[in-house]
Amino acid sequence: MDTPPANINQTEPSGAEDCTASVAKGAAVEMELGPESRLLPEMLGEELSQAAGAELIELSKAEFAEALETIGAKDNFGLDPGKQPNERQRELFWRALHLEELAIARGCALGRESAWRRFLAQYREPLTRAAVEMTGSVALGEELASALYSELFGLTEREGKRWSPLLRYSGRGSLMGWLRAILAQRRVNQYRKIGRETELGEIEPAARVSEQIELKQLEDLRAAIKMTLTAASAEERFVLSAYYLDQHTLHEISRVLRVHEATVSRKLKRATEHLRKQLLRTLRERGLSRRAAEEALGIDPRDVDMNLRRLLQDSEGGPNSNKERQE
Amino acid sequence: MNWNFQLGIHPDADQLSLFVEGAATSREHERMLAHLAECAECRKAVFFMQPQEETQRAARTPVKGWIWGRLLPVGLPAAALACGLVAVLVHIWNRDSALRNPQQVASLRKPEVHLPPTTVAPSTDSEVQRSGTARGAAPASNLSGHANLSSPKSLNLPEAGGQAAAKVAAPETIAAGLSANAPVGRAGGSAGGVIGGISPQLPLNGRNFTNLQQIPAPSGAQDAASQNSLAKKKDLGGLMIEQASGQDKALAGVSGRITDRTGAAISGVSVFVRDAVGKTRETTTSADGSFNLTGLPAGRYELTATANGFKTIEQSIELNPSQLAMMEPVLDVGKVSETVEVTSAAAQLQTESANVGQVITGQVVAEIPGVGRDVGVPSGLPVTATVSHGKRLISLDNAGNLFLSRNRGKKWKKINPQWTGKAVRIELTPAYSSEATAKPKNETLGKANEAAVFLLTTDSGTVWTSKDGAHWRKQ
Numbered sequence: 043m044d045t046p047p048a049n050i051n052q053t054e055p056s057g058a059e060d061c062t063a064s065v066a067k068g069a070a071v072e073m074e075l076g077p078e079s080r081l082l083p084e085m086l087g088e089e090l091s092q093a094a095g096a097e098l099i100e101l102s103k104a105e106f107a108e109a110l111e112t113i114g115a116k117d118n119f120g121l122d123p124g125k126q127p128n129e130r131q132r133e134l135f136w137r138a139l140h141l142e143e144l145a146i147a148r149g150c151a152l153g154r155e156s157a158w159r160r161f162l163a164q165y166r167e168p169l170t171r172a173a174v175e176m177t178g179s180v181a182l183g184e185e186l187a188s189a190l191y192s193e194l195f196g197l198t199e200r201e202g203k204r205w206s207p208l209l210r211y212s213g214r215g216s217l218m219g220w221l222r223a224i225l226a227q228r229r230v231n232q233y234r235k236i237g238r239e240t241e242l243g244e245i246e247p248a249a250r251v252s253e254q255i256e257l258k259q260l261e262d263l264r265a266a267i268k269m270t271l272t273a274a275s276a277e278e279r280f281v282l283s284a285y286y287l288d289q290h291t292l293h294e295i296s297r298v299l300r301v302h303e304a305t306v307s308r309k310l311k312r313a314t315e316h317l318r319k320q321l322l323r324t325l326r327e328r329g330l331s332r333r334a335a336e337e338a339l340g341i342d343p344r345d346v347d348m349n350l351r352r353l354l355q356d357s358e359g360g361p362n363s364n365k366e367r368q369e
Numbered sequence: 370m371n372w373n374f375q376l377g378i379h380p381d382a383d384q385l386s387l388f389v390e391g392a393a394t395s396r397e398h399e400r401m402l403a404h405l406a407e408c409a410e411c412r413k414a415v416f417f418m419q420p421q422e423e424t425q426r427a428a429r430t431p432v433k434g435w436i437w438g439r440l441l442p443v444g445l446p447a448a449a450l451a452c453g454l455v456a457v458l459v460h461i462w463n464r465d466s467a468l469r470n471p472q473q474v475a476s477l478r479k480p481e482v483h484l485p486p487t488t489v490a491p492s493t494d495s496e497v498q499r500s501g502t503a504r505g506a507a508p509a510s511n512l513s514g515h516a517n518l519s520s521p522k523s524l525n526l527p528e529a530g531g532q533a534a535a536k537v538a539a540p541e542t543i544a545a546g547l548s549a550n551a552p553v554g555r556a557g558g559s560a561g562g563v564i565g566g567i568s569p570q571l572p573l574n575g576r577n578f579t580n581l582q583q584i585p586a587p588s589g590a591q592d593a594a595s596q597n598s599l600a601k602k603k604d605l606g607g608l609m610i611e612q613a614s615g616q617d618k619a620l621a622g623v624s625g626r627i628t629d630r631t632g633a634a635i636s637g638v639s640v641f642v643r644d645a646v647g648k649t650r651e652t653t654t655s656a657d658g659s660f661n662l663t664g665l666p667a668g669r670y671e672l673t674a675t676a677n678g679f680k681t682i683e684q685s686i687e688l689n690p691s692q693l694a695m696m697e698p699v700l701d702v703g704k705v706s707e708t709v710e711v712t713s714a715a716a717q718l719q720t721e722s723a724n725v726g727q728v729i730t731g732q733v734v735a736e737i738p739g740v741g742r743d744v745g746v747p748s749g750l751p752v753t754a755t756v757s758h759g760k761r762l763i764s765l766d767n768a769g770n771l772f773l774s775r776n777r778g779k780k781w782k783k784i785n786p787q788w789t790g791k792a793v794r795i796e797l798t799p800a801y802s803s804e805a806t807a808k809p810k811n812e813t814l815g816k817a818n819e820a821a822v823f824l825l826t827t828d829s830g831t832v833w834t835s836k837d838g839a840h841w842r843k844q
Contacts, residue, residue: 226417279406
């Protein structure tokens with residue numbers, strides 16, 4: 043039961059430090075792209091730059107074209123790595139970008155006045171609102187938003203240069219979605235810094251006492267559940283952890299997965315049943331009688347729910363790190 | 370961005386936003402899920418990124434699966450009971466509407482001339498409307514227009530009250546109904562000729578209406594009709610498009626409220642929408658004048674609103690997928706006896722006059738495609754003769770094939786010839802109709818002599834007889 047803190051220590055946060063590192067990498071990619079490796083035809087570059095209204099925000103065609111090239115190279119034009127995109131695929135990829143928003147982000151990252159004016163006019167209010175929503179408090183939300191602003195303005199310097207996370211916006215999603223993501227990451231950081239202890243303490247401290255009794259049984263299951271989880275699909279694992287570990291509602295999960303609540307419910311049920319069956323099998327393979335195995339898991343579905351939650355919590359560290367190392 | 374999620378490295382904001390917005394490729398989506406399954410922090414970020422709404426739903430939804438197991442013993446009988454109840458209700462409703470006969474309907478429809486502008490509900494009472502729409506279900510698709518008023522049965526009026534009522538109350542529908550049916554009524558007969566003063570007692574059966582559908586309007590007539598309809602179009606209230614809340618994005622709908630010039634809602638207005646291929650959907654406005662037609666495939670529609678005592682209006686509307694068009698048509702009070710042209714497939718015929726007895730020239734009849742094969746036998750060949758007895762119809766096509774229908778032409782069965790050679794003539798026993806070329810439509814065969822016999826003559830001159838049309842004997 044004391045693994046979670048260790049786990050969090052293991053997986054380092056999506057903090058500003060990480061971003062810094064990755065932005066530096068992104069900049070390096072840009073540097074490497076010499077003029078000889080240009081893939082964007084001049085005509086198309088001009089057209090896209092016009093569509094984006096790049097000139098209105100003091101962004102030259104060359105700068106915008108460079109942004110397009112970088113993004114294309116970075117994501118391999120939306121294709122799986124290793125595949126060579128042809129001209130048509132490249133064009134489709136570029137055309138599908140949120141060009142206008144990309145131009146604004148680039149303009150801001152390069153410190154263009156008019157880009158910032160448009161950015162503030164368009165995104166300031168929604169961004170603050172999103173921050174207030176996330177924190178659930180006006181004061182905290184405004185604080186979070188203004189901290190993000192200063193970061194976006196490029197007030198932090200890296201290697202003697204101003205940089206802004208906006209450089210990392212690819213234009214594949216909406217700029218507002220990207221801002222929400224950044225905001226959420228910063229919020230998680232805040233959470234981690236301020237409330238790690240309290241947060242972990244919140245996980246049903248009362249229940250822990252009674253759990254002690256069954257701890258021995260759970261020990262038997264731990265290895266089994268590690269194995270079973272490794273075999274489950276990514277989506278199943280996500281649903282299981284979001285539901286049992288984070289205690290999100292089916293509705294919340296359904297919104298993230300963009301499916302109906304009932305679908306999530308079905309998926310969860312299937313995943314739980316699958317897990318239970320697998321666990322039973324594993325336990326019986328290890329010499330437990332069917333009855334003993336069922337007792338260990340709990341026959342009532344509600345018991346299984348409870349037990350699964352504990353098992354997932356307990357075993358999260360294990361398959362977790364294994365997985366990540368594999369990848 | 371790092372897609373090799375090594376220990377301690379998380380997806381960046383760009384990938385998170387792509388995932389949340391559903392813009393990620395399937396591979397990215399899969400990898401993100403794999404990461405999220407194991408990374409509590411990114412999971413938290415993803416849930417943070419969801420817009421407000423979720424915070425209001427604090428209650429944790431339990432997994433419902435096992436609850437169903439417990440409810441099953443109670444739920445199953447309850448569901449069965451509910452099904453039974455619905456079946457009974459449907460049965461009662463059907464019987465109820467079948468009981469209302471056309472005479473009743475016709476006599477209920479009172480003549481109304483020059484309704485005062487403040488009239489809210491037109492003369493038609495709800496009883497009539499209900500039975501009208503219930504009965505009109507079948508013919509509605511055929512006339513693709515004012516079907517609930519021009520049901521064929523309503524033509525079969527009693528001499529005294531019915532005709533007068535029909536003339537005054539709904540002349541336009543009579544005109545439509547008659548003009549549509551008249552040529553078909555004689556379609557099996559010899560070509561050309563003039564029919565004068567077709568009486569409203571002309572009995573019509575379902576088969577005629579089936580035929581109507583098959584008659585495409587000659588282009589000239591259609592042009593004229595559309596011109597007329599253009600001239601008839603009234604200015605409708607502003608058309609607003611709203612986003613429909615439905616799940617199905619491909620379907621559209623139209624709803625609105627129908628009022629008169631004073632702003633009073635009109636109930637019981639029949640509202641039809643007709644798509645490009647002539648398929649119609651209809652509804653009736655409720656007590657507050659509102660109507661709602663949903664589940665329509667997107668496309669261009671003609672919307673028609675008709676009510677007794679009001680002028681019919683037409684409006685073409687464009688429905689976009691997943692949008693609900695809002696309309697607020699205003700109906701003008703009209704003279705009841707005013708002629709309203711009907712833009713259904715029958716518009717090719719003379720409909721200018723509301724007179725019941727009208728002249729349809731042989732020319733018009735001859736121009737109608739489908740004359741001669743109106744019965745629509747399965748062979749698809751032109752029918753040379755048809756005789757009927759009660760619900761029984763026997764048709765002979767020009768290849769000598771004989772077809773029998775036991776339900777007024779709804780279903781046909783080919784009769785295997787027991788005779789040699791080709792059948793050239795069929796007739797009913799002389800007492801009823803010896804003219805194979807004229808369809809004995811007018812016969813009140815319900816009371817007919819049971820001993821009616823079908824006669825068939827082959828090209829070799831032998832005569833075969835049959836009582837039921839299926840079993841034949843050489844005479």
